[in-house]
Amino acid sequence: MNTLSYVLLCMLARKPCTGYELKQYMELFWQAHHSQIYTVLGKLETQNYVEFEADTETTKKTYSLTQKGIEAVSEWVLEDTPEPINRDEFLAKIYVIALMDKSTVIQLFNDRRRHYKKRASINKPKLEELEALQNDPTRKEEWRNSFGRYLIVKRRDDICREELAWCDWAEDLYHSAFDKI
Incomplete structure (x- = not known):
């Protein structure tokens, strides 16, 4: 899994979110386009790290972690964190x-x-x-x-x-x- 996948899983560990909400929360510390977020969410869902509940009226999907997703986050936070990338x-x-x-x-x-x-x-x-x-x-x-x-x-x-x-x-x-x- 790539780092964005783990970041999304971490966001969902706090509470279930839509893709739009994830983008808003992530802007505090991570830059990603909506298209990247939704692509990764689709892969995470296919791999059973997340599941979603669809709102039939708005077509919004609210994603949440599965047990496999919780385990992945728990393991990832223990890994060494690389030096931050700094571009200014x-x-x-x-x-x-x-x-x-x-x-x-x-x-x-x-x-x-x-x-x-x-x-x-x-x-x-x-x-x-x-x-x-x-x-x-x-x-x-x-x-x-x-x-x-x-x-x-x-x-x-x-x-x-x-x-x-x-x-x-x-x-x-x-x-x-x-x-x-």
Whole structure:
């Protein structure tokens, strides 16, 4: 099985989901197209790792794990995790910052800030919703089931904050280094 297969199984270990819901939840940490997700779900269903219940009115399928799927997830989480793949076109551009004119540099930092502010604004309501669960003693089971999602959303929020602070620091350093030349 490929990694996307395991990722989908992990998502379904939390709760049954449609393909659309899986895509939404995965965006926190994994990029995949709908076509990839549905292709993999079809293979997982054929191999008896997942099963689905079809809604006859909407033609939506809600997928859930089979016992074989649960066992596969349980074994996979024990395997060594490879180093994350890191691709960031912005950092490649920053690598040659000395070749750029001042307005290009400022534009790059502003674009980066805009991107991370947008991500932070998307994370904020999710984080607030999950923190409300954490603080509600009547929803302990729901909090427990959402704990992994909370950890990921919180990490993404922290990364946004750190990236925004880094942009401010790096741009200030750029100005102090290049404005005097």
